[in-house]
Amino acid sequence: MTISSYAERPSRKLDETDTVSVPRPSRKRATISARFVSALTILSVLGVWALSALLQLVSPVFLPSPAAVWSKFMAVASDGFVDATLLQHIAASLWRVFAALVAAVLVGVPVGLAIGISTVGRGIFDPLLEFLRPIPPLAYLPLVIIWFGIGEPSKILVIAIAMLAPVALSTASGVRGVSQERINAARSLGATRGQVVRYVILPSALPSILTGQRIALGVGWSTLVAAELVAATRGLGFMIQSAAQFLVTDVVVMGILVIAAIAFVLEFAIRRIERALVPWAGRE
Amino acid sequence: MPRLVLDQVSVCYDGQARPAVERASIDVASGDFVVLVGRSGCGKTSLLNVAAGLVKPAGGSVTVDGTPIIAPDADRAVVFQNDALFPWLTARENVAFALRLRGVRPSERERRADALLALVKLEGSGERRIWELSGGMRQRVGLARALAAEPQFLLLDEPLGALDALTRERMQTTLLDIWKASRVAVLMVTHGIEEALVLGTRIVVLAPGPGRVVRTFETGFSRRYLAGEPLRDIKADPAFAAARGELTDAIFEGEAA
Numbered sequence: 320m321t322i323s324s325y326a327e328r329p330s331r332k333l334d335e336t337d338t339v340s341v342p343r344p345s346r347k348r349a350t351i352s353a354r355f356v357s358a359l360t361i362l363s364v365l366g367v368w369a370l371s372a373l374l375q376l377v378s379p380v381f382l383p384s385p386a387a388v389w390s391k392f393m394a395v396a397s398d399g400f401v402d403a404t405l406l407q408h409i410a411a412s413l414w415r416v417f418a419a420l421v422a423a424v425l426v427g428v429p430v431g432l433a434i435g436i437s438t439v440g441r442g443i444f445d446p447l448l449e450f451l452r453p454i455p456p457l458a459y460l461p462l463v464i465i466w467f468g469i470g471e472p473s474k475i476l477v478i479a480i481a482m483l484a485p486v487a488l489s490t491a492s493g494v495r496g497v498s499q500e501r502i503n504a505a506r507s508l509g510a511t512r513g514q515v516v517r518y519v520i521l522p523s524a525l526p527s528i529l530t531g532q533r534i535a536l537g538v539g540w541s542t543l544v545a546a547e548l549v550a551a552t553r554g555l556g557f558m559i560q561s562a563a564q565f566l567v568t569d570v571v572v573m574g575i576l577v578i579a580a581i582a583f584v585l586e587f588a589i590r591r592i593e594r595a596l597v598p599w600a601g602r603e
Numbered sequence: 604m605p606r607l608v609l610d611q612v613s614v615c616y617d618g619q620a621r622p623a624v625e626r627a628s629i630d631v632a633s634g635d636f637v638v639l640v641g642r643s644g645c646g647k648t649s650l651l652n653v654a655a656g657l658v659k660p661a662g663g664s665v666t667v668d669g670t671p672i673i674a675p676d677a678d679r680a681v682v683f684q685n686d687a688l689f690p691w692l693t694a695r696e697n698v699a700f701a702l703r704l705r706g707v708r709p710s711e712r713e714r715r716a717d718a719l720l721a722l723v724k725l726e727g728s729g730e731r732r733i734w735e736l737s738g739g740m741r742q743r744v745g746l747a748r749a750l751a752a753e754p755q756f757l758l759l760d761e762p763l764g765a766l767d768a769l770t771r772e773r774m775q776t777t778l779l780d781i782w783k784a785s786r787v788a789v790l791m792v793t794h795g796i797e798e799a800l801v802l803g804t805r806i807v808v809l810a811p812g813p814g815r816v817v818r819t820f821e822t823g824f825s826r827r828y829l830a831g832e833p834l835r836d837i838k839a840d841p842a843f844a845a846a847r848g849e850l851t852d853a854i855f856e857g858e859a860a
Contacts, residue, residue, distance in 0.1 A: 503657050504687040504745075508701040508752050509677030518704070522691045599690035602734040 383569035388576070391569040400570055401561050403553045409581065411553035415471075415546065416539040419478035423486045423535055428528060430483075431490025435524070436516065444487070452484040456545040469550035481542040482535035489534065493527025494520055526600040529593045533586065540582050605668055605755040605788065607631040607654060607679070612663035614649045614814075622661065623649045624814040629790070629807055631756060636782055636789045636825055638803035640796065640854060646814025647792040648760055654790055655681045655758050667755075677701055680749035684761040686741045688733045694744050695720065695729030701752035719747040722784065723777060739770035743777065750785065757782075759791040763798065775801050776834060783829050796850055800824055800843065801834065808853045818853045822846060 365385060371377055372384030379387065396405040403411075430448075433440030456477055463480075467473045497520050505519045547556030555574050562570035593600070607630075614624040624646035631637045631654075639647045652658035653665055656675040665672040667679075675681075680701070688697050696703075699716040707715075713729075720729055723743035733741065742762055749757055759778075763771045775798060782789055793799055799806050806820040824837050824846075837843055 498687065500683050500685060500687040501689065503655075503675070504681065504683060504748075505700070506675040507655050507657065507677070507679065507681040507758070508748070509675075509704050511704075514704055518700070519689065522689070525691070597691070599732070599734055602690070 380566055380568055383572060387569045388573050392573045392577075395558075395570065395573065400558055401552075403558075405577070408553055408555050408558045409577065411551075411557075412543055412547070412555040412578075413581070415475050415478060415554065416536065416543060418475045419482055419539055420532065420535060422475065422479040423482035424532065426479075427483050427486030427531070427535075428490050431487040431528075431531075432494055432516070432520070432524075434487065434491035435494025436520070441491075448484050448487055451480065452488075456481050456542045457548075460545055460548065464549055473549070474546040474551065477546040478539050478542045481538050485534040485538055486528075486531045489527050489531025490524060493524030493531075496527065497523040526593070526597045529589070529597065533589045533593075536585055536589065537582065540578060543578070605633050607756050607788065607790070608664075608666050609650065609654060609660075610664045610666070612650065612653055612660045612665060614646060614653060614658060615661040622813045624653075626663065627809070627814065627816045628663075629654075629816070631788050631790050633755065633786060633788045634804075636802055636804045637791070638799040638806045639790070639792045639809060640794070640799045640806060640850070641809030641814070642811055642854060642858065644811040644814070645809035646811070647809055649814065650809075651681070651758050651760050651790065651792050654756070655679050657681075677704075677752035678754055679756045679758055680752040680754035681758045681760065682742070682745045682749045682762045684764050686745040688741060688744055688748070690733045692733070693729060694725065694731050694733065694736065697733065697744055698729075698747045698751050700748055716747070716751065719751055720744075722750070722781060723747045737770075739766050739774060742766065742774060746778075746781065750781065750787070754787060757787045757789045759789060761792050761794065764794060771795075771798070772834075776828070778802060779825055779828055782825075796847060796854065797838070800846055800850065801828070801837070806850065808850070810854075810857060817856065820846070820850060820853075 368382070369385050372379070372382060372387075383391075392405070399405070399407070430440075430444050434444050434448075435441075459480065460477055463473050463477050467476060501519055501523065502515055505515050510518065543554070544556035544559065547554040548560065551557040555578055559571050559574035562568075562574065609627065609629040611626045611628055612624060613622050613626055615622045627646070627650055629637065629639070629650065639650060641647055649658060653660050654672075656665075656672045656679065672679075689700065692700070695713065695716045698719050699707075699712040702712045702715060717726070717729055720726055723746055725740060725743055725747070728736070728740070733744070736744065742765075745762065762778075763774050766774060778789075779802065781787075789802075791802065793802075800822060802825050803820075803822055804825060806822060807816055808818040808820070809815065810817045824843060827837055828834055
């Protein structure tokens with residue numbers, strides 16, 4: 320949303336100057352919005368997909384038609400797939416992602432604060448996070464299972480570990496970005512160290528903290544499939560994997576699209592939350 | 604009578620060979636409006652930060668009534684050039700910040716914040732967000748926020764520097780009115796020669812390389828304003844023009860032409 324509106328504004332401005340100074344014949348091209356192009360792109364991809372399925376260029380096992388995916392969507396939504404309806408799969412996955420987010424925020428925000436505020440904190444947590452950050456979830460999944468078993472906590476933990484670094488590092492960068500003048504102002508008004516953290520640093524860093532959670536949600540969805548690899552009986556990732564084992568490709572494609580749609584909706588929602596919670600961001 | 608004394612203060616910053624300030628002495632007592640002027644790099648702001656307790660001096664002593672200053676305190680509230688307001692709070696909540704730190708009850712906080720907003724001529728703007736306010740209004744909120752701490756010393760770091768000429772002139776009279784009403788001792792840093800003359804009871808001229816005090820003027824123009832003489836008349840007085848010439852000479856003395 321924001322990206323397209325950013326792209327629109329300058330193009331309109333360009334247009335105005337064009338009419339005032341140098342009216343060019345190619346005016347119409349300047350008014351094409353990024354959103355329009357995006358819609359066109361999506362429609363073309365759908366068109367190519369439908370056409371190749373219609374002409375049977377590829378076997379339906381590899382690429383089922385859009386119509387087949389849609390009817391599968393309706394079927395799974397009402398009758399379910401591997402003992403659970405689509406809604407139950409979605410609920411299971413959403414629960415895991417959000418439980419992991421809560422855990423990652425509870426740990427990651429204080430860790431980020433420590434990194435941003437104190438040298439000792441940075442010395443302790445920076446190397447740990449840098450160690451953790453590049454490891455793919457599939458690599459530590461076995462270890463988590465060995466340590467914590469195959470229950471629900473392990474799945475949430477795998478996602479939470481992946482979310483920890485973005486939450487903590489965004490918080491830390493927000494804390495480091497707090498203006499020294501603001502901190503000095505609070506201190507000269509009699510604020511103690513703790514009060515500076517609570518009343519100045521935390522609210523100043525709030526925009527960054529929220530951005531960290533937005534990134535973490537994205538990471539969480541991409542880790543979900545790995546987390547649901549083991550001993551899950553519900554969840555979108557589980558649904559996709561069991562469908563893949565039986566070459567039910569239409570369910571696989573449908574699952575991918577559902578995950579993408581949910582991620583899109585969440586991204587939109589958290590942007591709205593950001594605007595409501597930190598209306599001052601970018602307006603100072 | 605509270606008295607803030609900077610005695611033979613030197614300031615050194617990490618990684619800089621030459622000290623920013625060398626052996627500067629400034630004395631601010633209640634009833635004073637001391638203005639620090641000087642060219643860029645003369646250490647005006649460094650000295651103000653030392654007085655605030657935000658910067659530790661490398662040498663010399665800083666005391667309030669004989670007690671050494673080791674940290675910032677609400678006793679010496681600072682108003683910064685870029686207001687440094689908190690955008691997540693309303694104007695009223697910004698003003699009430701020092702009271703909140705002390706655990707003053709919300710109703711009492713609100714009452715006192717509104718009184719201070721009225722003092723800086725912002726009555727009725729308490730609910731407004733910081734980003735809705737003009738530069739001049741923001742500086743007035745910053746001033747009210749500092750006054751809410753009920754400081755004995757008000758430290759102003761070029762508070763009017765970012766304002767346009769008309770707003771600045773209006774803010775100067777506001778400052779004088781507040782100074783008169785609260786009898787707070789003021790230590791102010793400015794670039795403006797005329798501003799120094801209009802506001803100060805004492806003007807301390809600093810020179811750069813390293814920063815040091817070169818001259819001190821006692822002036823009485825601000826007292827004349829408070830006695831009821833219009834600011835326009837004071838500025839039109841030949842004595843004002845003469846003082847301006849003398850101060851300008853002192854500031855640029857020794858500068859390579």
